[in-house]
Amino acid sequence: MPTSVELAAMRRAIVISASGLGATSPNPAVGCVILDAAGRQAGEGFHLRKGDAHAEVNALAAAGGRAAGGTAVVTLEPCNHEGLTPPCHQALLDAGITRVLIAVMDPTSRGAGGAARLRQAGVDVHTHVLEEEALLVLGPWLAALSYRRPALHLLMQADAAGGVSPLSAEALVEIEVERHAHDLLISPDGSVEEGRSGSHGRGFSVPAAMPNEPDGALAVVAEAGARSVLLVGPSDLGKRLLNRSLIDRLTLFMPVPGPSQPATSSPSLPDGFVLSRIARTSCQLVIRAERR
Structure with a gap:
Protein backbone atom coordinates (compact mmCIF):
# COMPACT_ATOMS: atom_id res chain seq x y z
CA MET A 1 0.00 0.00 0.00
CA PRO A 2 1.23 3.53 -0.72
CA THR A 3 2.43 5.50 2.29
CA SER A 4 1.21 8.98 3.19
CA VAL A 5 4.52 10.35 1.86
CA GLU A 6 4.00 8.55 -1.44
CA LEU A 7 0.43 9.80 -1.76
CA ALA A 8 1.63 13.35 -1.14
CA ALA A 9 4.29 12.81 -3.82
CA MET A 10 1.63 11.59 -6.27
CA ARG A 11 -0.47 14.69 -5.65
CA ARG A 12 2.63 16.79 -6.28
CA ALA A 13 3.23 14.87 -9.53
CA ILE A 14 -0.37 15.52 -10.61
CA VAL A 15 -0.03 19.23 -9.87
CA ILE A 16 3.21 19.69 -11.82
CA SER A 17 1.92 17.55 -14.70
CA ALA A 18 -0.57 20.34 -15.47
CA SER A 19 2.42 22.54 -16.37
CA GLY A 20 2.55 20.71 -19.70
CA LEU A 21 -1.09 21.28 -20.64
CA GLY A 22 -1.46 23.04 -23.96
CA ALA A 23 2.05 22.06 -25.11
CA THR A 24 2.61 18.28 -25.08
CA SER A 25 0.05 17.14 -27.67
CA PRO A 26 -0.27 14.70 -29.19
CA ASN A 27 1.56 13.35 -26.12
CA PRO A 28 -0.03 13.48 -22.64
CA ALA A 29 0.84 15.92 -19.87
CA VAL A 30 2.69 13.81 -17.27
CA GLY A 31 4.39 14.53 -13.95
CA CYS A 32 6.87 12.51 -11.91
CA VAL A 33 8.40 12.77 -8.43
CA ILE A 34 11.44 10.77 -7.31
CA LEU A 35 11.81 9.80 -3.65
CA ASP A 36 15.20 8.62 -2.41
CA ALA A 37 15.72 5.37 -0.49
CA ALA A 38 14.80 7.15 2.75
CA GLY A 39 11.52 8.44 1.31
CA ARG A 40 12.65 12.06 0.91
CA GLN A 41 11.90 13.95 -2.28
CA ALA A 42 14.98 13.90 -4.50
CA GLY A 43 13.68 15.33 -7.78
CA GLU A 44 10.65 16.11 -9.89
CA GLY A 45 9.86 16.79 -13.51
CA PHE A 46 7.13 17.04 -16.12
CA HIS A 47 6.87 16.54 -19.87
CA LEU A 48 7.38 19.92 -21.51
CA ARG A 49 6.52 19.19 -25.17
CA LYS A 50 6.62 16.43 -27.77
CA GLY A 51 10.19 15.58 -28.71
CA ASP A 52 11.60 16.68 -25.35
CA ALA A 53 12.45 14.37 -22.46
CA HIS A 54 9.54 12.73 -20.68
CA ALA A 55 8.57 13.46 -17.08
CA GLU A 56 10.47 10.48 -15.63
CA VAL A 57 13.72 11.43 -17.35
CA ASN A 58 13.47 15.04 -16.17
CA ALA A 59 12.74 13.91 -12.61
CA LEU A 60 15.65 11.44 -12.65
CA ALA A 61 17.99 14.16 -13.93
CA ALA A 62 16.93 16.37 -11.01
CA ALA A 63 17.41 13.53 -8.52
CA GLY A 64 20.82 12.45 -9.79
CA GLY A 65 22.47 9.70 -7.75
CA ARG A 66 19.81 9.97 -5.02
CA ALA A 67 17.42 8.01 -7.29
CA ALA A 68 19.29 4.73 -6.68
CA GLY A 69 17.21 2.49 -4.43
CA GLY A 70 14.40 5.01 -4.51
CA THR A 71 10.79 5.32 -5.66
CA ALA A 72 9.34 6.87 -8.80
CA VAL A 73 5.85 8.33 -8.44
CA VAL A 74 4.40 9.03 -11.90
CA THR A 75 0.96 10.06 -13.15
CA LEU A 76 1.02 7.85 -16.27
CA GLU A 77 2.50 4.39 -16.83
CA PRO A 78 6.13 4.76 -18.00
CA CYS A 79 6.39 4.20 -21.74
CA ASN A 80 7.80 0.91 -23.03
CA HIS A 81 8.80 1.86 -26.56
CA GLU A 82 11.37 4.07 -28.23
CA GLY A 83 10.02 7.02 -30.20
CA LEU A 84 11.55 10.48 -30.28
CA THR A 85 12.91 9.64 -26.81
CA PRO A 86 14.10 6.34 -25.23
CA PRO A 87 11.64 4.20 -23.21
CA CYS A 88 11.07 5.62 -19.73
CA HIS A 89 10.76 2.25 -17.99
CA GLN A 90 14.38 1.53 -18.98
CA ALA A 91 15.52 4.93 -17.69
CA LEU A 92 13.99 4.05 -14.31
CA LEU A 93 15.78 0.69 -14.27
CA ASP A 94 19.09 2.26 -15.29
CA ALA A 95 18.77 4.75 -12.42
CA GLY A 96 18.31 1.97 -9.87
CA ILE A 97 14.68 2.70 -9.01
CA THR A 98 13.24 -0.17 -6.92
CA ARG A 99 9.62 0.93 -6.46
CA VAL A 100 7.19 2.65 -8.84
CA LEU A 101 3.74 4.10 -8.17
CA ILE A 102 1.52 4.79 -11.20
CA ALA A 103 -1.78 6.70 -11.28
CA VAL A 104 -3.11 5.93 -14.78
CA MET A 105 -2.26 3.05 -17.10
CA ASP A 106 -1.21 3.95 -20.65
CA PRO A 107 -3.64 2.63 -23.30
CA THR A 108 -1.02 3.26 -26.00
CA SER A 109 1.46 0.72 -24.60
CA ARG A 110 2.81 -1.63 -27.25
CA GLY A 111 2.93 -5.27 -26.15
CA ALA A 112 3.96 -5.67 -22.51
CA GLY A 113 3.46 -2.27 -20.88
CA GLY A 114 6.03 -0.36 -18.90
CA ALA A 115 4.55 -1.59 -15.60
CA ALA A 116 4.85 -5.23 -16.69
CA ARG A 117 8.45 -4.77 -17.80
CA LEU A 118 9.35 -3.09 -14.53
CA ARG A 119 7.83 -5.98 -12.60
CA GLN A 120 9.73 -8.45 -14.76
CA ALA A 121 12.92 -6.67 -13.70
CA GLY A 122 12.04 -7.07 -10.03
CA VAL A 123 10.67 -3.57 -9.35
CA ASP A 124 7.82 -3.24 -6.84
CA VAL A 125 5.00 -1.64 -8.90
CA HIS A 126 1.67 -0.27 -7.67
CA THR A 127 -0.94 0.97 -10.17
CA HIS A 128 -4.13 3.10 -10.05
CA VAL A 129 -2.76 5.24 -7.22
CA LEU A 130 -4.98 8.37 -6.93
CA GLU A 131 -6.18 7.62 -10.46
CA GLU A 132 -9.31 9.79 -10.23
CA GLU A 133 -7.26 12.80 -9.19
CA ALA A 134 -4.75 12.25 -11.99
CA LEU A 135 -7.61 12.21 -14.49
CA LEU A 136 -8.13 15.91 -13.78
CA VAL A 137 -5.11 16.41 -16.04
CA LEU A 138 -5.04 13.26 -18.15
CA GLY A 139 -8.80 13.02 -18.73
CA PRO A 140 -8.96 15.09 -21.95
CA TRP A 141 -6.02 13.20 -23.48
CA LEU A 142 -7.62 9.85 -22.68
CA ALA A 143 -10.96 11.09 -24.03
CA ALA A 144 -9.27 12.14 -27.28
CA LEU A 145 -7.81 8.66 -27.65
CA SER A 146 -11.15 7.03 -26.91
CA TYR A 147 -13.18 9.26 -29.23
CA ARG A 148 -10.47 9.36 -31.92
Whole structure:
Protein backbone atom coordinates (compact mmCIF):
# COMPACT_ATOMS: atom_id res chain seq x y z
CA MET A 1 0.00 0.00 0.00
CA PRO A 2 1.23 3.53 -0.72
CA THR A 3 2.43 5.50 2.29
CA SER A 4 1.21 8.98 3.19
CA VAL A 5 4.52 10.35 1.86
CA GLU A 6 4.00 8.55 -1.44
CA LEU A 7 0.43 9.80 -1.76
CA ALA A 8 1.63 13.35 -1.14
CA ALA A 9 4.29 12.81 -3.82
CA MET A 10 1.63 11.59 -6.27
CA ARG A 11 -0.47 14.69 -5.65
CA ARG A 12 2.63 16.79 -6.28
CA ALA A 13 3.23 14.87 -9.53
CA ILE A 14 -0.37 15.52 -10.61
CA VAL A 15 -0.03 19.23 -9.87
CA ILE A 16 3.21 19.69 -11.82
CA SER A 17 1.92 17.55 -14.70
CA ALA A 18 -0.57 20.34 -15.47
CA SER A 19 2.42 22.54 -16.37
CA GLY A 20 2.55 20.71 -19.70
CA LEU A 21 -1.09 21.28 -20.64
CA GLY A 22 -1.46 23.04 -23.96
CA ALA A 23 2.05 22.06 -25.11
CA THR A 24 2.61 18.28 -25.08
CA SER A 25 0.05 17.14 -27.67
CA PRO A 26 -0.27 14.70 -29.19
CA ASN A 27 1.56 13.35 -26.12
CA PRO A 28 -0.03 13.48 -22.64
CA ALA A 29 0.84 15.92 -19.87
CA VAL A 30 2.69 13.81 -17.27
CA GLY A 31 4.39 14.53 -13.95
CA CYS A 32 6.87 12.51 -11.91
CA VAL A 33 8.40 12.77 -8.43
CA ILE A 34 11.44 10.77 -7.31
CA LEU A 35 11.81 9.80 -3.65
CA ASP A 36 15.20 8.62 -2.41
CA ALA A 37 15.72 5.37 -0.49
CA ALA A 38 14.80 7.15 2.75
CA GLY A 39 11.52 8.44 1.31
CA ARG A 40 12.65 12.06 0.91
CA GLN A 41 11.90 13.95 -2.28
CA ALA A 42 14.98 13.90 -4.50
CA GLY A 43 13.68 15.33 -7.78
CA GLU A 44 10.65 16.11 -9.89
CA GLY A 45 9.86 16.79 -13.51
CA PHE A 46 7.13 17.04 -16.12
CA HIS A 47 6.87 16.54 -19.87
CA LEU A 48 7.38 19.92 -21.51
CA ARG A 49 6.52 19.19 -25.17
CA LYS A 50 6.62 16.43 -27.77
CA GLY A 51 10.19 15.58 -28.71
CA ASP A 52 11.60 16.68 -25.35
CA ALA A 53 12.45 14.37 -22.46
CA HIS A 54 9.54 12.73 -20.68
CA ALA A 55 8.57 13.46 -17.08
CA GLU A 56 10.47 10.48 -15.63
CA VAL A 57 13.72 11.43 -17.35
CA ASN A 58 13.47 15.04 -16.17
CA ALA A 59 12.74 13.91 -12.61
CA LEU A 60 15.65 11.44 -12.65
CA ALA A 61 17.99 14.16 -13.93
CA ALA A 62 16.93 16.37 -11.01
CA ALA A 63 17.41 13.53 -8.52
CA GLY A 64 20.82 12.45 -9.79
CA GLY A 65 22.47 9.70 -7.75
CA ARG A 66 19.81 9.97 -5.02
CA ALA A 67 17.42 8.01 -7.29
CA ALA A 68 19.29 4.73 -6.68
CA GLY A 69 17.21 2.49 -4.43
CA GLY A 70 14.40 5.01 -4.51
CA THR A 71 10.79 5.32 -5.66
CA ALA A 72 9.34 6.87 -8.80
CA VAL A 73 5.85 8.33 -8.44
CA VAL A 74 4.40 9.03 -11.90
CA THR A 75 0.96 10.06 -13.15
CA LEU A 76 1.02 7.85 -16.27
CA GLU A 77 2.50 4.39 -16.83
CA PRO A 78 6.13 4.76 -18.00
CA CYS A 79 6.39 4.20 -21.74
CA ASN A 80 7.80 0.91 -23.03
CA HIS A 81 8.80 1.86 -26.56
CA GLU A 82 11.37 4.07 -28.23
CA GLY A 83 10.02 7.02 -30.20
CA LEU A 84 11.55 10.48 -30.28
CA THR A 85 12.91 9.64 -26.81
CA PRO A 86 14.10 6.34 -25.23
CA PRO A 87 11.64 4.20 -23.21
CA CYS A 88 11.07 5.62 -19.73
CA HIS A 89 10.76 2.25 -17.99
CA GLN A 90 14.38 1.53 -18.98
CA ALA A 91 15.52 4.93 -17.69
CA LEU A 92 13.99 4.05 -14.31
CA LEU A 93 15.78 0.69 -14.27
CA ASP A 94 19.09 2.26 -15.29
CA ALA A 95 18.77 4.75 -12.42
CA GLY A 96 18.31 1.97 -9.87
CA ILE A 97 14.68 2.70 -9.01
CA THR A 98 13.24 -0.17 -6.92
CA ARG A 99 9.62 0.93 -6.46
CA VAL A 100 7.19 2.65 -8.84
CA LEU A 101 3.74 4.10 -8.17
CA ILE A 102 1.52 4.79 -11.20
CA ALA A 103 -1.78 6.70 -11.28
CA VAL A 104 -3.11 5.93 -14.78
CA MET A 105 -2.26 3.05 -17.10
CA ASP A 106 -1.21 3.95 -20.65
CA PRO A 107 -3.64 2.63 -23.30
CA THR A 108 -1.02 3.26 -26.00
CA SER A 109 1.46 0.72 -24.60
CA ARG A 110 2.81 -1.63 -27.25
CA GLY A 111 2.93 -5.27 -26.15
CA ALA A 112 3.96 -5.67 -22.51
CA GLY A 113 3.46 -2.27 -20.88
CA GLY A 114 6.03 -0.36 -18.90
CA ALA A 115 4.55 -1.59 -15.60
CA ALA A 116 4.85 -5.23 -16.69
CA ARG A 117 8.45 -4.77 -17.80
CA LEU A 118 9.35 -3.09 -14.53
CA ARG A 119 7.83 -5.98 -12.60
CA GLN A 120 9.73 -8.45 -14.76
CA ALA A 121 12.92 -6.67 -13.70
CA GLY A 122 12.04 -7.07 -10.03
CA VAL A 123 10.67 -3.57 -9.35
CA ASP A 124 7.82 -3.24 -6.84
CA VAL A 125 5.00 -1.64 -8.90
CA HIS A 126 1.67 -0.27 -7.67
CA THR A 127 -0.94 0.97 -10.17
CA HIS A 128 -4.13 3.10 -10.05
CA VAL A 129 -2.76 5.24 -7.22
CA LEU A 130 -4.98 8.37 -6.93
CA GLU A 131 -6.18 7.62 -10.46
CA GLU A 132 -9.31 9.79 -10.23
CA GLU A 133 -7.26 12.80 -9.19
CA ALA A 134 -4.75 12.25 -11.99
CA LEU A 135 -7.61 12.21 -14.49
CA LEU A 136 -8.13 15.91 -13.78
CA VAL A 137 -5.11 16.41 -16.04
CA LEU A 138 -5.04 13.26 -18.15
CA GLY A 139 -8.80 13.02 -18.73
CA PRO A 140 -8.96 15.09 -21.95
CA TRP A 141 -6.02 13.20 -23.48
CA LEU A 142 -7.62 9.85 -22.68
CA ALA A 143 -10.96 11.09 -24.03
CA ALA A 144 -9.27 12.14 -27.28
CA LEU A 145 -7.81 8.66 -27.65
CA SER A 146 -11.15 7.03 -26.91
CA TYR A 147 -13.18 9.26 -29.23
CA ARG A 148 -10.47 9.36 -31.92
CA ARG A 149 -10.88 13.12 -32.02
CA PRO A 150 -9.76 16.05 -29.84
CA ALA A 151 -11.63 16.75 -26.61
CA LEU A 152 -13.82 19.81 -27.23
CA HIS A 153 -14.61 22.55 -24.70
CA LEU A 154 -17.25 25.14 -25.64
CA LEU A 155 -17.45 28.43 -23.73
CA MET A 156 -20.51 30.64 -24.22
CA GLN A 157 -22.23 33.66 -22.73
CA ALA A 158 -25.96 33.69 -21.98
CA ASP A 159 -28.11 36.80 -21.61
CA ALA A 160 -30.76 37.43 -18.94
CA ALA A 161 -33.40 35.71 -21.08
CA GLY A 162 -31.36 32.53 -21.44
CA GLY A 163 -30.24 33.10 -25.02
CA VAL A 164 -26.68 33.15 -26.36
CA SER A 165 -25.12 36.61 -26.39
CA PRO A 166 -21.74 38.31 -27.00
CA LEU A 167 -19.07 37.56 -24.42
CA SER A 168 -19.02 39.48 -21.15
CA ALA A 169 -15.84 40.92 -19.65
CA GLU A 170 -15.78 38.05 -17.14
CA ALA A 171 -16.06 35.48 -19.94
CA LEU A 172 -13.17 37.11 -21.81
CA VAL A 173 -11.03 36.82 -18.67
CA GLU A 174 -11.96 33.13 -18.36
CA ILE A 175 -10.96 32.52 -21.98
CA GLU A 176 -7.51 33.95 -21.30
CA VAL A 177 -7.17 31.55 -18.37
CA GLU A 178 -8.58 28.48 -20.12
CA ARG A 179 -6.73 28.85 -23.42
CA HIS A 180 -3.39 27.97 -21.84
CA ALA A 181 -4.62 24.46 -21.01
CA HIS A 182 -5.78 23.77 -24.60
CA ASP A 183 -3.86 23.13 -27.79
CA LEU A 184 -6.04 25.33 -29.98
CA LEU A 185 -8.46 28.22 -29.55
CA ILE A 186 -11.20 28.65 -32.16
CA SER A 187 -12.81 32.11 -32.11
CA PRO A 188 -16.42 32.85 -33.13
CA ASP A 189 -15.25 34.02 -36.56
CA GLY A 190 -13.54 30.65 -37.20
CA SER A 191 -9.97 31.90 -36.78
CA VAL A 192 -7.58 29.49 -35.03
CA GLU A 193 -4.69 30.14 -32.63
CA GLU A 194 -2.47 28.06 -30.40
CA GLY A 195 -3.75 28.09 -26.86
CA ARG A 196 -0.23 29.03 -25.78
CA SER A 197 1.55 30.71 -28.65
CA GLY A 198 4.67 28.85 -29.81
CA SER A 199 4.42 26.24 -27.06
CA HIS A 200 4.22 23.03 -29.09
CA GLY A 201 7.08 20.94 -30.36
CA ARG A 202 7.68 19.32 -33.72
CA GLY A 203 4.81 17.75 -35.62
CA PHE A 204 2.20 20.32 -34.53
CA SER A 205 0.76 22.88 -36.91
CA VAL A 206 -1.90 25.55 -36.45
CA PRO A 207 -4.66 25.25 -39.11
CA ALA A 208 -4.89 28.20 -41.46
CA ALA A 209 -8.69 28.03 -41.66
CA MET A 210 -11.50 26.17 -39.93
CA PRO A 211 -14.40 24.59 -41.88
CA ASN A 212 -17.83 25.51 -40.55
CA GLU A 213 -19.10 21.95 -40.37
CA PRO A 214 -18.27 19.37 -37.67
CA ASP A 215 -16.64 16.54 -39.61
CA GLY A 216 -14.33 18.81 -41.57
CA ALA A 217 -13.42 20.85 -38.49
CA LEU A 218 -12.59 17.75 -36.45
CA ALA A 219 -10.45 16.38 -39.26
CA VAL A 220 -8.49 19.64 -39.46
CA VAL A 221 -7.74 19.91 -35.74
CA ALA A 222 -6.88 16.21 -35.48
CA GLU A 223 -4.46 16.54 -38.41
CA ALA A 224 -2.79 19.41 -36.58
CA GLY A 225 -2.01 17.06 -33.67
CA ALA A 226 -4.44 18.69 -31.22
CA ARG A 227 -5.83 16.70 -28.31
CA SER A 228 -7.83 19.52 -26.65
CA VAL A 229 -9.61 22.45 -28.28
CA LEU A 230 -11.37 25.48 -26.76
CA LEU A 231 -14.21 26.86 -28.88
CA VAL A 232 -15.59 30.29 -28.12
CA GLY A 233 -19.26 31.01 -28.83
CA PRO A 234 -21.52 32.16 -30.20
CA SER A 235 -20.62 30.42 -33.45
CA ASP A 236 -22.35 28.20 -35.98
CA LEU A 237 -19.58 25.61 -35.60
CA GLY A 238 -20.01 25.44 -31.81
CA LYS A 239 -23.78 25.10 -32.19
CA ARG A 240 -23.44 22.32 -34.77
CA LEU A 241 -20.91 20.43 -32.66
CA LEU A 242 -23.21 20.73 -29.65
CA ASN A 243 -26.19 19.49 -31.67
CA ARG A 244 -24.12 16.51 -32.84
CA SER A 245 -23.24 15.64 -29.19
CA LEU A 246 -19.56 16.28 -29.92
CA ILE A 247 -18.90 18.82 -27.16
CA ASP A 248 -17.31 17.22 -24.08
CA ARG A 249 -17.16 20.20 -21.71
CA LEU A 250 -19.39 23.26 -21.57
CA THR A 251 -18.69 26.49 -19.70
CA LEU A 252 -21.63 28.88 -19.58
CA PHE A 253 -21.61 32.44 -18.25
CA MET A 254 -24.93 34.01 -17.29
CA PRO A 255 -25.90 37.18 -15.41
CA VAL A 256 -26.82 36.77 -11.77
CA PRO A 257 -30.65 36.71 -11.79
CA GLY A 258 -32.44 39.61 -10.14
CA PRO A 259 -34.97 38.95 -7.33
CA SER A 260 -37.94 39.50 -9.63
CA GLN A 261 -36.56 37.69 -12.67
CA PRO A 262 -38.66 34.68 -13.75
CA ALA A 263 -36.97 31.34 -13.13
CA THR A 264 -37.89 30.20 -16.64
CA SER A 265 -35.38 32.65 -18.13
CA SER A 266 -32.39 30.60 -16.99
CA PRO A 267 -30.73 28.50 -19.73
CA SER A 268 -30.91 24.74 -19.34
CA LEU A 269 -28.04 22.32 -19.91
CA PRO A 270 -28.14 20.23 -23.08
CA ASP A 271 -29.13 16.61 -22.69
CA GLY A 272 -26.30 14.34 -21.60
CA PHE A 273 -24.45 16.93 -19.48
CA VAL A 274 -23.98 16.98 -15.70
CA LEU A 275 -22.89 19.91 -13.56
CA SER A 276 -19.26 19.80 -12.45
CA ARG A 277 -18.62 23.34 -11.17
CA ILE A 278 -20.63 26.43 -10.24
CA ALA A 279 -19.00 29.70 -9.24
CA ARG A 280 -19.79 33.39 -9.27
CA THR A 281 -17.94 36.52 -10.32
CA SER A 282 -19.04 40.04 -9.40
CA CYS A 283 -22.14 39.85 -11.62
CA GLN A 284 -21.98 36.53 -13.46
CA LEU A 285 -22.62 32.89 -12.66
CA VAL A 286 -20.04 30.48 -14.11
CA ILE A 287 -21.53 27.07 -14.88
CA ARG A 288 -19.31 24.16 -15.90
CA ALA A 289 -20.79 20.89 -17.18
CA GLU A 290 -19.29 17.66 -18.50
CA ARG A 291 -20.78 15.15 -20.86
CA ARG A 292 -21.61 11.91 -19.07
